[in-house]
Amino acid sequence: MAKNKKLILGCVAAVLVLAALVGVWFAFAKGVSPGNKSVIIEVVNKAGETATYNVRTDAEYLRDVMEEADGLTFVEENGMVMSVNGERADYVADKAYWAFYIGDAYCNYGINEQPVADGDVFRIVYTAA
Amino acid sequence: MRKYRAKLHYIATIGVLVALIEACKLAMAQIPNVELTSFWLIIFTVFFGRRAMIAVPIFTLLEGAIYGFGLWWVMYFYAWPALVLIAYFMRKSDSALPFALLSGIFGLSFGFLCAIPYVFVGSPTPGLSYAFGYWVAGIPFDLIHGVANFVLMLVLYRPVTSVMKKVARPL
Numbered sequence: 421m422a423k424n425k426k427l428i429l430g431c432v433a434a435v436l437v438l439a440a441l442v443g444v445w446f447a448f449a450k451g452v453s454p455g456n457k458s459v460i461i462e463v464v465n466k467a468g469e470t471a472t473y474n475v476r477t478d479a480e481y482l483r484d485v486m487e488e489a490d491g492l493t494f495v496e497e498n499g500m501v502m503s504v505n506g507e508r509a510d511y512v513a514d515k516a517y518w519a520f521y522i523g524d525a526y527c528n529y530g531i532n533e534q535p536v537a538d539g540d541v542f543r544i545v546y547t548a549a
Numbered sequence: 550m551r552k553y554r555a556k557l558h559y560i561a562t563i564g565v566l567v568a569l570i571e572a573c574k575l576a577m578a579q580i581p582n583v584e585l586t587s588f589w590l591i592i593f594t595v596f597f598g599r600r601a602m603i604a605v606p607i608f609t610l611l612e613g614a615i616y617g618f619g620l621w622w623v624m625y626f627y628a629w630p631a632l633v634l635i636a637y638f639m640r641k642s643d644s645a646l647p648f649a650l651l652s653g654i655f656g657l658s659f660g661f662l663c664a665i666p667y668v669f670v671g672s673p674t675p676g677l678s679y680a681f682g683y684w685v686a687g688i689p690f691d692l693i694h695g696v697a698n699f700v701l702m703l704v705l706y707r708p709v710t711s712v713m714k715k716v717a718r719p720l
Contacts, residue, residue, distance in 0.1 A: 430650040437657045438695065445688040448681075458667070458683045474682025539620060539670060541679070 457538040459485050461492060464545040465507050466516070482520075482527070482534040482542060499530050501544070509546055519547040558718065559600070566593050566604045571611060582659075582694040587652045588701050590629060594636040595648070596713050602637070605629045623666040628659070645706035653699030660687035660694075 461473040473489035486492055495503035501518045502510055509516040520527040520534070521543040527534050566589070573585040586608075593601040609625040616622075632655050639647055664684035668676040 427647060427650075430647060430654075434650050434654050434657070434695075434699075437654055438692075441657055441688050441691060441695075444685060448685045449688065458679075458686065460679055460682070472678065474679065474686065476683075476686035539667070 457536060457540075459536055459538075460541045461486065461489050462541070462543045463492065463504055464543065465505065466509075466546045471505065477536070479536055481532060482536055483531040485536050485542075486531065496531070499532070501531060504544055504546075507546065511549060515549045517547055517549060519543075519545045521545065562597075562717075563601070563604055563607065566597075566601065567607050567611060570604070570608055571615075582656075582690045583697040583701075584694075585701065586629075587632060587655055587698050588705060590633050591636040591648050591652060591702070592706075592709060592713070594633050595640045596710065596717065597719065598640065599637060602630075602633055605633055620666050620670065621663065624663045627665075628655075628662040631662075645703050648706060649699045649702035652702040653695045655695075656698035657691050657695035660684050660691040663687070 457477050457479075459475045459477055461475065463471045463473075465471075471491075473492050475485050475489050477485050477488050479485045479488060483496075486494055493503075493505055494501055495508075501520075502508060504518055508514060509518050511517045520531070522534070523541055527542070529535075570586050570589045573589065577583055577585060590605065593604060609622075609629065612625060613622050632651070635651060636648070639651065642648070661684050664680040664687075667680040667683050670676055670679065
């Protein structure tokens with residue numbers, strides 16, 4: 421009898437975990453896509469507000485990850501990112517630019533050449549010149 | 550002499566157990582999140598008791614040596630030992646279903662367990678949101694993992710334990 425009780429308890433636990441996973445997936449999965457690497461992109465706009473994008477990706481370079489990030493938009497002109505989420509930072513016209521960081525260090529490459537590894541955190545920051 | 554033979558038998562058996570886990574892992578690597586590691590660790594613990602637990606740190610070291618000692622590796626220090634410990638307390642059971650449930654729940658929780666080390670990285674982003682995103686993105690794989698673990702244990706438990714009872718000597 422006690423054996424059956426434990427078994428029923430195990431079945432209930434399994435169903436609960438399963439239901440919790442499905443629930444969390446439907447509630448929070450918008451904006452994430454399956455992939456082998458987990459990457460975070462943070463965009464800090466002119467007002468200093470931060471938008472965070474969690475991306476699961478198989479992409480090799482930052483540009484592809486930015487394209488995969490749900491809700492993130494950008495415009496690239498001649499290899500330079502001029503506009504992020506509709507906010508333009510033109511070095512000549514606005515005396516500002518979009519600075520790219522990996523962790524706390526400047527990215528050494530443009531978005532087309534910047535390699536992406538699992539666990540990377542990129543920051544795209546509106547920076548006055 | 551008998552003592553040395555027993556030690557030799559113990560070392561050789563643990564080597565075979567770890568090799569078996571690793572061989573199955575490599576053979577099934579092409580199928581995402583379908584693995585026999587959970588199955589074998591449970592079976593070894595049930596069959597050989599606590600003396601088989603030494604297979605876990607050896608397997609963990611081997612995994613790091615093969616795939617690199619990355620952040621993913623940290624979870625091997627608590628996830629597999631936790632599974633083995635629970636299996637140890639359940640070892641008196643002689644039915645496939647309790648172990649299938651254990652293996653299934655472990656598979657469902659695997660992504661959550663993997664995400665824990667990521668709480669401590671992701672600066673300047675709060676690690677918690679990073680770990681949460683990491684976990685949520687992997688949930689479809691966790692579902693496959695849990696269902697596969699449950700079915701594999703249910704199907705393989707009887708035939709494998711009956712063979713092991715015939716060929717394996719207690720440690």
